Amino acid sequence: MKKIFVLCICLLTLSCEKDKYDVNTYFDKAQQDSLLTNIITYIYQKAPQSSNQTRFQPQYRNFYVGVLPKFSIQNYYIAPDSTHYFFVIRPVGGLPFKRGVIGRYKLGKNLMPTDFEEVVNTPHLDEKVVKERGKFLFNELIKNGNLDKYLSMKHYVEWPDANLIYDKKLNEWVAPRPESIQ
Numbered sequence: 001m002k003k004i005f006v007l008c009i010c011l012l013t014l015s016c017e018k019d020k021y022d023v024n025t026y027f028d029k030a031q032q033d034s035l036l037t038n039i040i041t042y043i044y045q046k047a048p049q050s051s052n053q054t055r056f057q058p059q060y061r062n063f064y065v066g067v068l069p070k071f072s073i074q075n076y077y078i079a080p081d082s083t084h085y086f087f088v089i090r091p092v093g094g095l096p097f098k099r100g101v102i103g104r105y106k107l108g109k110n111l112m113p114t115d116f117e118e119v120v121n122t123p124h125l126d127e128k129v130v131k132e133r134g135k136f137l138f139n140e141l142i143k144n145g146n147l148d149k150y151l152s153m154k155h156y157v158e159w160p161d162a163n164l165i166y167d168k169k170l171n172e173w174v175a176p177r178p179e180s181i182q
Contacts, residue, residue: 021138023076027111033068035111039088040064040071042116042171043101052170056112067091074100074131075138082106084113087138089130097124099158100134102141118166118173120147123158 018025023032046055047063054060075087088101100122105113119141122130133156141147151157160166164173
């Protein structure tokens with residue numbers, strides 16, 4: 001009887017443990033929407049009439065809020081050093097496919113990311129495949145701190161590649177300059 005009681009307590013404890021890669025562990029629904037809108041501002045097309053310098057201004061926020069239902073935070077993790085890791089699924093134009101975006105940042109005030117970096121983007125894929133491959137890449141990024149050994153796996157990673165690299169100052173994918181190609 002004592003063993004059954006201890007087993008029940010262990011099972012109950014394990015079942016109550018929160019998933020450390022679930023955004024619900026860290027933020028309530030309203031915070032998630034605000035955070036995802038802020039991430040979208042970095043990873044999606046710029047609002048009409050905005051630029052890299054102006055896209056975060058309040059007059060453009062409605063554009064990003066309007067596309068919020070097309071995006072989802074698939075995985076999320078806050079590391080002990082306060083680095084926030086994310087895996088977001090996003091639309092691909094008018095296509096039925098999706099793309100995964102795996103990245104990291106530090107969190108500033110008002111749930112605004114700082115030091116934002118898109119580490120990789122997946123190719124356009126069926127959403128189920130994006131979820132599987134993105135989760136793998138997300139876990140590897142947390143474990144290794146980078147995804148360098150997976151960059152040649154074109155069925156997992158579309159960017160970065162020889163044609164596009166992420167510029168953390170501009171917060172967008174750009175063609176590499178000759179001096180940055182080694």
